[in-house]
Amino acid sequence: MYKIILLLLLVGVFAACETVADAGVFVVGSDYLSVNNKVIQIDTLTANMATINFDSLVTSEQNRILIGNYDDPIFGRLKSVSYFQLSNSVGDYSVGNTSASDTEYLNYVYDSIALVLKYDDYYFGDTTKVQTIDVHRILEKVKPANSEDSRFYNNSSLAYDSKSLATYSYKPRPTEKDSIHVRLDDAFGEALFLRLKNREITNFDEFTEYLKGMVLVPNSTNSSNIVGFNLSSELRVYYSKYQSDAEESIVKSFTIADATKQYNAISSDKTGTLIQDLPISSSSLSSNLSGNKGFIQSGSGVACRIDFPTLKEMNYIAENGTVVDAVLKIKPVKNSYSDAYPLPDSLQVYVADNLNRISGTLNDSKDIPIYAVLSQKKDEFNENVYYALPLGGFLQKELLKQSDSRKGLILTIPNYNKEINRVVLGDQNLYDNKMELQIFYLTY
Template identity: 55%
Template sequence: MNKFLFLLFSGLVLTSCNSDVDAGEFVVGSDYLEVTNKVISIDTMTVDVSNVKLDSLVTSSQSRILVGNYDDPFFGKVRSESYFQCSTSIFNLYSENSDTEATGYVFDSIAMILKYDDYYYADTTKLQTLSIHRVLKKLKANSDDGNFYNSSSFKYDANSLGMISFYPKPIGRDSINIKLNAVFGAEIFNKFKNNEITTYDEFTNYFKGFMLKSTSTESNSIIGYGLSSVLRLYYSKGKGDSETSYFKDFTISDISKQFNNILSDKTGTFLEDLPLSKKSFSSIFTGNKGFVQAGTGLVCRIDFPNVKQLKYLTENGAIVDAKLFIKPVKNSYSKLFPLPEKLNVYVVDNLNRTQSQLSDASGNILTANLNASNDEFDENIGYEINISGFLQKEMKKNSDFKYGLILTLPISAKNVDRVVLGDQLVKENKIELKIYYITY
């Protein structure tokens, strides 16, 4: 024990207090202070970083069609494909009066109109090719919870109904118009013209849905499209020497049947050997880096194995402030891969099961917020989070059962944002913990 205290105190700064004391950047309140009290600044405590691949994420009911692919030097080949149903609430063709004149309607064309929702990731200057396919099996959700996941997929026709190559312009009101197979369109048209389909169930049993994917072989981008996207059927009716054009829209009305299958091939990266389970994988085996990525279920875990030793500093003491500074690895972010504005922080058990979201004594949710102030060497760029309450509870525990913290992206099921973080052993951009401990 004496040896431990000597080693620990060799990295501590002690300050005697009889009023409010500024110990570095932290001000200790007068309620804690007496003449014999001391504030100890500690910045040498061990912080363990590890990586965890969570179970599948729910991606249904997220109101975003997420499609595309890109190559990431840290996360590998990332790809997202989307499944969705289109239907209508009106099961006849347009007529000013009734469908008694339906024999005069003529099929023209059919198209899938994808409307941008302003989300994009990676390089939108590269040409992207999309292909849309017919789903062959009914979209049935997980029987336990009624959801679809980032790992969910269904059999679809390998023959494309339509393809388009384009340069994405995801910001604004532009849209992508994919002209679909005329035989497919005429088939739907005739079903309605002949009143063969008259209900939602009849239509979805006949046409089970779409699968939209990128066929690009080169790295480009992943783009978000809104659920205001429509399948549009164009047809016309002749009246004497004139012709009147019409269209009928099939909308994505059931958002619970729209989901994204988000894939990641980590071959050749630090994450290649990451276990496909909830087991923690130490940053020692991932280049001294922690990884967080939305969409794929990749999160970073942080542990404080020696926090209980602080209570041996003195008979009575408390952690009155503790700041964790988490820094992104240099050259891991850029305009193509921007840093997220904040990270969510969760308290988890040894099996990485979430116990709660990190909060302060008043119950306010705490997040790790990005400090993006510019400096010559990017030394100030990073995330800061107050974990004093969490560490105080861990220090005071009587059992050996320890909780850790997990970092995630705030919106983890409808995008592919990511960040690479340094641990305590990385050469630059190390994670830092600064604790203020008061003895009384």
């Protein structure tokens, strides 16, 4: 249905003039501002929703160790395993004073070894529940499988020793404590110490040849939370001087100095969920087949796609016309979010072709990315909870295209590569959470 609004009601129209001018159709102040012109509000244009699953996300160089797993009532089980390479930040692999004329270093003795993981305040899930992790040695060089690509992805893997160096259970306290202290196997620690002490390891290459890296693996029996740790986490070798009056241990530290050699392998099991049959990344699952809902989950590659298949039909409204403004209101599905599963403040929006190949972010006339921003006014029935996405410029460009090729929009959560957040959205046919598209179309 069309609602006729006289152009004399200029609210909203002047705000859209920049969009029109950018399209090269009108200039602000032109004679289209006359009483003979009309703005038609269109609220019946079809907007199709679907869910897609990118087959891989870059998770190296994200500056966050993500470790844990949890069972999501909507998305299924998610698991994050973290791999990293270690080194001494100043290139010092000596024990004590190891100058050529000094044999005092021979008197140093091993005390213990520990992995100190430092919280970075990020977590998802129930942190009142115990999480258990295992620490293993990586058995191959920390480098991507593809020699032409320097990045690691959420589906990358490296072989590691099945024998655990430690099993550690804890209740995450990312906002109360600064770190957790994981005591490692002493046989491993003493062997490493002796190689340092005996000068069998004197540089980075020798160190990584012996200790290629470590991997943190969540225990499958605990599925409650995923926690973030920062890259200042350390492997610490504690030692002391034999028969010394000083009781205090000396520490040799190894850190994650190269962020490109740390990544998170994030996997999901969607069995039994509405999106268990997600197709390959170049295709999509229509919301008609998933309960009239679209899904987004960062970390795992799940994203929501919006298309406007009948947009070109607007050309038949009038001989001359153009979009002056448009807004898409996308509503989170009721009962899909809570304090345990909070809504993100915004959604990032990308432009993609029909094979889900992204060409860039959705930008405004000043080339600044446009976000779908959460509006969350308090009301009894949560009717005012929605993401507002301005679309005037995008729809106008699509209408002006001479070809039949259409672009779609892909919605993700900011920090899509380094967090485990999620949101469920309703399409235009969901009974009580309908997506709404309003277009203001100028005829002249």
